[in-house]
Amino acid sequence: MIDSPASLKGLPEDQLPTLAQEIREQLIETLSKTGGHLGPNLGVVELTIALHRVFETPKDKFLFDVSHQGYVHKILTGRGAQLSTIRQHGGLNGFLLRTESEHDCYGAGHAGTSLSAALGFAAARDQRQGEEHVVTVAGDAAFTCGVSYEALNNVAATTKRFIVVLNDNKWSIAKNTGAIAQHFNRITTSPAYAHLHEQAAKFVEWIGGKKARHLAHKIETGVKQILLPGVIFEDLGFRYYGPIDGHDIPLLIRTFEFLKTQQEPVLLHILTEKGKGYAPALAKPDKFHGLGKYQPDTGETDPSTTPTYSEILGHTLADFATQDRAIVAITAAMPTGTGLASFAHQHPDRFYDVGIAEEHAALFASGMAIEGLKPFLTIYSTFMQRAFDMIVHDIALQNLNVRLCMDRAGLSGDDGPTHHGLFDIAYLRGIPNIVHMQPKDEEEFVDMLWTMSNYHQGPIAIRYPRGTGTGATPKKNPELLEIGKAELLREGTDVAIFALGNFCSVALEVAELLERFKCCDSRCSARNEARSTAVYSDTRGHEHRSDAAMRGYNNIANALAQQGIQAAVINPRWIKPLDTEMITRFAKNSSLLVTLEDHALLNGFGTGVAEHLSNERLTTPLLRIGWPDQFIEHGSVPILRKKYGLTAEAIAEKIIHALRAWEKR
Ligand SMILES: Cc1ncc(C[n+]2csc(CCOP(=O)(O)OP(=O)(O)O)c2C)c(N)n1
Numbered sequence: 032m033i034d035s036p037a038s039l040k041g042l043p044e045d046q047l048p049t050l051a052q053e054i055r056e057q058l059i060e061t062l063s064k065t066g067g068h069l070g071p072n073l074g075v076v077e078l079t080i081a082l083h084r085v086f087e088t089p090k091d092k093f094l095f096d097v098s099h100q101g102y103v104h105k106i107l108t109g110r111g112a113q114l115s116t117i118r119q120h121g122g123l124n125g126f127l128l129r130t131e132s133e134h135d136c137y138g139a140g141h142a143g144t145s146l147s148a149a150l151g152f153a154a155a156r157d158q159r160q161g162e163e164h165v166v167t168v169a170g171d172a173a174f175t176c177g178v179s180y181e182a183l184n185n186v187a188a189t190t191k192r193f194i195v196v197l198n199d200n201k202w203s204i205a206k207n208t209g210a211i212a213q214h215f216n217r218i219t220t221s222p223a224y225a226h227l228h229e230q231a232a233k234f235v236e237w238i239g240g241k242k243a244r245h246l247a248h249k250i251e252t253g254v255k256q257i258l259l260p261g262v263i264f265e266d267l268g269f270r271y272y273g274p275i276d277g278h279d280i281p282l283l284i285r286t287f288e289f290l291k292t293q294q295e296p297v298l299l300h301i302l303t304e305k306g307k308g309y310a311p312a313l314a315k316p317d318k319f320h321g322l323g324k325y326q327p328d329t330g331e332t333d334p335s336t337t338p339t340y341s342e343i344l345g346h347t348l349a350d351f352a353t354q355d356r357a358i359v360a361i362t363a364a365m366p367t368g369t370g371l372a373s374f375a376h377q378h379p380d381r382f383y384d385v386g387i388a389e390e391h392a393a394l395f396a397s398g399m400a401i402e403g404l405k406p407f408l409t410i411y412s413t414f415m416q417r418a419f420d421m422i423v424h425d426i427a428l429q430n431l432n433v434r435l436c437m438d439r440a441g442l443s444g445d446d447g448p449t450h451h452g453l454f455d456i457a458y459l460r461g462i463p464n465i466v467h468m469q470p471k472d473e474e475e476f477v478d479m480l481w482t483m484s485n486y487h488q489g490p491i492a493i494r495y496p497r498g499t500g501t502g503a504t505p506k507k508n509p510e511l512l513e514i515g516k517a518e519l520l521r522e523g524t525d526v527a528i529f530a531l532g533n534f535c536s537v538a539l540e541v542a543e544l545l546e547r548f549k550c551c552d553s554r555c556s557a558r559n560e561a562r563s564t565a566v567y568s569d570t571r572g573h574e575h576r577s578d579a580a581m582r583g584y585n586n587i588a589n590a591l592a593q594q595g596i597q598a599a600v601i602n603p604r605w606i607k608p609l610d611t612e613m614i615t616r617f618a619k620n621s622s623l624l625v626t627l628e629d630h631a632l633l634n635g636f637g638t639g640v641a642e643h644l645s646n647e648r649l650t651t652p653l654l655r656i657g658w659p660d661q662f663i664e665h666g667s668v669p670i671l672r673k674k675y676g677l678t679a680e681a682i683a684e685k686i687i688h689a690l691r692a693w694e695k696r
Pocket of ligand 1: 097198
């Protein structure tokens, strides 16, 4: 087993294809149990072997764009034995992480960041006259990101030693789109490329071995024969090489050996196959870009029965669009992830995949909105962060009717901190003109989409979680919801829980638990049942907290003269504008207000409630529950909710503690 770049360097070169095969088998087998980015990693096995063979991390710096294709790098840098823990809590992260290995010089998860960051490494090296190499690997879709060009625009003026590998497999998650993709396609299908293999073989001959340096000028001439005219990178100050076969290990090794001698920025264009070596992934590159568990022999996955929020969005918008010619849908390279694939299928002329270009997508939507179209800008909450300035300066300031649909809002789970959607309330709530909402279930989701479609007073945003909800079936004819009106789900006189979106169902469970803690007569069966729940929790490692809960329960139950803890549950629906009337009403009539949200606590929904209480000089205690002020690691949602005290049991305990603290004052 290769467990370090040094052991890789010790292998005879003719054994490297066997190593590549073993790595492929390990990826296919392991990811069938863990899920993960299979296709992209199968495509970079040879590339990553060649890079580690020629360069020397951690001295040399490798940056991988998005870094979802970094599993092979993990394997070759001592983490192969832990691959089976990938994307699980406490295990390897699905992306590169500076804290995970000294070989990960830069973390990522969002696209388009590698070129600029790598240029920063190169500039720092030049400042201190360092010798190390900086190599960045970016997929063809990374070149649909505007920020990649901001980097390219600065390279020639910044450094003379900079190596970019363009890993061209023609796929983003879906098929790569736009003029740049076509440009790459023209290069690879040009007649000159037909002779590539022959020329590449000569190239390897020329630059083979140690003579490479002395032959540099010859190589230059040789390479120029396989250098195609009009390649945009040349105009940006790069020496462009390629395209070459990205699965040919000797060719890659010789090429990198040559490129590392160059005193000018170089871009190597390699051609790879996403999913190389695994038929199911080759057949469906989109599905196998990133997926859950599958059957390793066939690639089959379990059929999902309940539709996800994303799927509901796609079908619903497609239905609305059949009646309403003004509706258009925009995605930034995520047609399947956002569910818009079904919209695209039904309304191809009103569907826009703009590439990984969230900023452009937002501006594009602005222009459409001014001209009377109804753009639904459908982007994951975490990626919408990119478009912040456009939302402020273009959409909100001009009060444009752009509909922002934020998928994966809340904890995203196994993808980890780069993908959690925990900040969108924070970044939207301070912007004037925006209406923002979150549905409690799928039925309300469709009502909200309908409301958005019929709202014409400015920007309107919806956040909804990854995966499925409660399974509530949407109505045939969706309802228009009154903006800023919350929904009372359950009456209660002691505590009022304002539970945003997917936390409504948790809050209803909390209310049940609180009710069960209501009697302190030791002969009472309800109390015994409550105590047995606490003891049951004990066996799952919650002993201390459950005891504390029982103590809290006793006090509160006494304080409430054995009346029990009656919790009202409110579905706020609207993050902005808040239903201030409802908040005031419960603030005046309850001992405690609670807010629950699948969002960062800082500047979240609860903050809005606190501001209202303060504005109205209402002194009712407020307990805000959400994700703490730190980046939340990767792991399954249930594990992380348990760890951070966001299960129904933990929330009930917090409420009892808060009531107890209030009682003591
Ligand atoms: C800003 C941003 N938007 C969207 C994504 C989702 N995303 C992850 S990988 C990917 C496609 C990457 O394609 P490419 O760079 O060509 O690499 P490949 O997977 O084909 O190797 C996309 C769109 C992201 N990571 N970051």
